[in-house]
Amino acid sequence: MIDLRSDTVTRPSKGMLEAMMNAQVGDDVFKEDTSVNLLEERTAKLFGKEAGVYCPSGTMTNQVAIKAHTQPGDELICDTHAHIYINEAGGIAFNSGVQVRLVSGDQGRLSAQQVSENINAPFDWLPRTTLVCLENTVNRAGGSYYSLNSIKEISEVCKKNNLKLHLDGARIFNALAETGDSPAETAKYFDSISICFSKGLGCPVGSVLVGDTEFIKKARRVRKVFGGGMRQAGFIASAGLYALDNNIKRLKEDHIRAKKIAEVLKNASYVDSLLPVTTNIIIFTVKDPMTSQEFIAKLSEKGVKGIAFGKKMVRFVTHLDFDDKQLEETLKALKELRFN
Numbered sequence: 001m002i003d004l005r006s007d008t009v010t011r012p013s014k015g016m017l018e019a020m021m022n023a024q025v026g027d028d029v030f031k032e033d034t035s036v037n038l039l040e041e042r043t044a045k046l047f048g049k050e051a052g053v054y055c056p057s058g059t060m061t062n063q064v065a066i067k068a069h070t071q072p073g074d075e076l077i078c079d080t081h082a083h084i085y086i087n088e089a090g091g092i093a094f095n096s097g098v099q100v101r102l103v104s105g106d107q108g109r110l111s112a113q114q115v116s117e118n119i120n121a122p123f124d125w126l127p128r129t130t131l132v133c134l135e136n137t138v139n140r141a142g143g144s145y146y147s148l149n150s151i152k153e154i155s156e157v158c159k160k161n162n163l164k165l166h167l168d169g170a171r172i173f174n175a176l177a178e179t180g181d182s183p184a185e186t187a188k189y190f191d192s193i194s195i196c197f198s199k200g201l202g203c204p205v206g207s208v209l210v211g212d213t214e215f216i217k218k219a220r221r222v223r224k225v226f227g228g229g230m231r232q233a234g235f236i237a238s239a240g241l242y243a244l245d246n247n248i249k250r251l252k253e254d255h256i257r258a259k260k261i262a263e264v265l266k267n268a269s270y271v272d273s274l275l276p277v278t279t280n281i282i283i284f285t286v287k288d289p290m291t292s293q294e295f296i297a298k299l300s301e302k303g304v305k306g307i308a309f310g311k312k313m314v315r316f317v318t319h320l321d322f323d324d325k326q327l328e329e330t331l332k333a334l335k336e337l338r339f340n
Contacts, residue, residue: 001300002326005307007171007254007280007319010202012239019242025234028054029224035234039241043195043208046244048184051216052208054237055228058083058170061194061209063091064226066131068218069164069192072097075127077118081108081140083168084133095226099127107276108138109146112153119161132158135168136175140309143258143281145175148186155189165189170196170207174279177251191215200251200280201243202320205236247320254280254318257327261316264334270295272312282316283309290339302333 003009012020026032040052055061062084070076076092078085080102084092092098103114110132120126132154137143158165167190169175176183187193192211197203209219223229255278262277265284274284286295292308299306309315 002304002322002330004316004318004322004330005305007199007317010320012204013202013320015246016202016239016242019238020235023234023238025232027231028233029229029231033230033232033234033237035241036230036237039237039244040208042241042244044210046183047187047193047195047210049187049193049210050213052210053216053220053223054230054233054240055207055209055223056205056230058168058194058196058198058207059088059091060223060226060228061196061207062133062166062168063088063095064219064222064228065166065192065194065209065211066092066098066133067096067222067226068215069131069166070096070098071128071130073099073127074130075099075101075120076131076133077101077103077110077115077129078133079103079105079108079110079135079138079141081105081138082133082135083139083170084135086140098131101129107144108135108141109144109150110134110154111150112157115154116157116161119163129161129163131164131166133166133168135170137171137279137281139170139281140283142275142277142283143171143174143279144276145178145279148179148181151186151189164191166191167193169193171200171279173248174200174251174255177248177255178279192219197240197243200254200319201240201247203236203239203243206240208240250320251280254320254322257322257324258282258316258318260327261318261330261334264331268334268337270337270339280318282318284314285312286314295339298337298339299333302336304330304333 024034044052272287
């Protein structure tokens, strides 16, 4: 079965498994796990930050960052498509007691003007705006990404208004593969960045939150409160080290395959609309009276899995374990689909 539900379905390669089996480990809560320490240091250095903290998931790194940047009763600004708002189980309210100001950006991307227009005035009866959260790439907007200039403009607004700027960089390496910007060049505009290793980089688990030393010190304590303190976590952290060395440059291959799928979907009789495909995510809506679940069931009969993103919306995600042979089989299945 060809699995295009997500880039989280990948399994460790032989080289990654060998790295995991040979990992140097210790107790990470005591900061004695050599592999975890090295992954945190390397990731922070790559993004031009002082320190990092390793967590089990991108949801945790995002939620830790929000908690560390805010106080209960504050308000953060994010796009209506934001993963932190839609797909993190109400964690903003549950974990941090923070209110959300939702803004409809351009394919999930906020502009500096939109951020500026949604900052609350310093009145006693209004929540205090303290944080802006961006997502790059934007999952629910079809893998769209920010230009460096847009990020810079938003950062300037945040600095002018004394706001913190956090990046949900679940697929940041996919974005950088397209823009050509360096991680450090992008990261200098953010106070914190969540970097996920279990999506495009093919690791079984793990994300790193990076920022300055004082922020990460606070974030490490929040991680413990959230139950994220790990012990011999080097066995999984070593997968991240392997990914940094081996799985970044190949991301363009996923993007090329995604665009080939999009070309077929553009001409398919059962597709009503298709979001622009720029990285490794393909999102489209099916025509009436079909539902996304009906489409997925029919496609599954041909050996291809997708995921419903709503009653009419379907998502495919290309990834490390999806090769050219599987691409050809997928294109053939999509062309052969017939609905009465």
